[in-house]
Amino acid sequence: AQSVAQPEDQVNVAEGNPLTVKCTYSVSGNPYLFWYVQYPNRGLQFLLKYITGDNLVKGSYGFEAEFNKSQTSFHLKKPSALVSDSALYFCAVRDRRQAGTALIFGKGTTLSVSS
Amino acid sequence: DAGITQSPRHKVTETGTPVTLRCHQTENHRYMYWYRQDPGHGLRLIHYSYGVKDTDKGEVSDGYSVSRSKTEDFLLTLESATSSQTSVYFCATAIAEYEQYFGPGTRLTVT
Numbered sequence: 226a227q228s229v230a231q232p233e234d235q236v237n238v239a240e241g242n243p244l245t246v247k248c249t250y251s252v253s254g255n256p257y258l259f260w261y262v263q264y265p266n267r268g269l270q271f272l273l274k275y276i277t278g279d280n281l282v283k284g285s286y287g288f289e290a291e292f293n294k295s296q297t298s299f300h301l302k303k304p305s306a307l308v309s310d311s312a313l314y315f316c317a318v319r320d321r322r323q324a325g326t327a328l329i330f331g332k333g334t335t336l337s338v339s340s
Numbered sequence: 341d342a343g344i345t346q347s348p349r350h351k352v353t354e355t356g357t358p359v360t361l362r363c364h365q366t367e368n369h370r371y372m373y374w375y376r377q378d379p380g381h382g383l384r385l386i387h388y389s390y391g392v393k394d395t396d397k398g399e400v401s402d403g404y405s406v407s408r409s410k411t412e413d414f415l416l417t418l419e420s421a422t423s424s425q426t427s428v429y430f431c432a433t434a435i436a437e438y439e440q441y442f443g444p445g446t447r448l449t450v451t
Binding site: 229238257259261265266268269271274276295315327330331332333 | 373380381382383385392398441444445
């Protein structure tokens with residue numbers, strides 16, 4: 226069965242410090258990988274995706290993620306955190322073998338950036 | 341949220357009553373999805389559609405039905421609402437590959 230794990234319920238960082246939000250997955254084959262962000266009382270916003278090619282993917286708002294096939298991980302990173310980055314972050318995967326199949330989400334990680 | 345609206349945005353209903361949530365998109369995307377979001381569970385798929393009149397069940401489909409008579413509309417019906425269906429419901433759309441786009445959500449409370 227396909228699954229996504231976000232091992233940390235909450236990540237706390239100080240503004241200006243680098244941040245990492247972890248994600249590991251269990252999917253057969255080579256999946257598509259995604260990160261979404263959710264601000265309070267809002268829908269999910271797409272941040273970035275890995276489809277193929279370069280293992281380091283750059284996305285919106287200065288975020289990036291590194292795909293590591295051997296460790297089946299797709300950690301979200303940002304070199305310098307902002308207070309406005311505080312939100313709920315979801316990692317998701319999709320089986321690339323079938324078009325239009327639904328995303329499988331992790332349980333989410335709350336990022337709190339202190340000033 | 342661009343191009344995807346959900347109605348109503350908030351609803352309180354009583355146990356045993358039917359409830360219909362509507363998702364409307366202006367993007368002409370082929371695929372549409374209904375998820376529910378609950379603390380500690382992330383988002384879980386209820387039903388999805390891969391075209392007009394073509395739908396399939398997701399992970400948590402019991403007690404829910406869907407219909408899609410037009411490309412732009414995807415309806416989710418709770419046939420007889422229960423307290424366990426209190427949740428935030430999100431609609432999403434996709435062209436085919438890659439990312440999905442999410443609506444603003446509907447907060448449903450079943451008393």
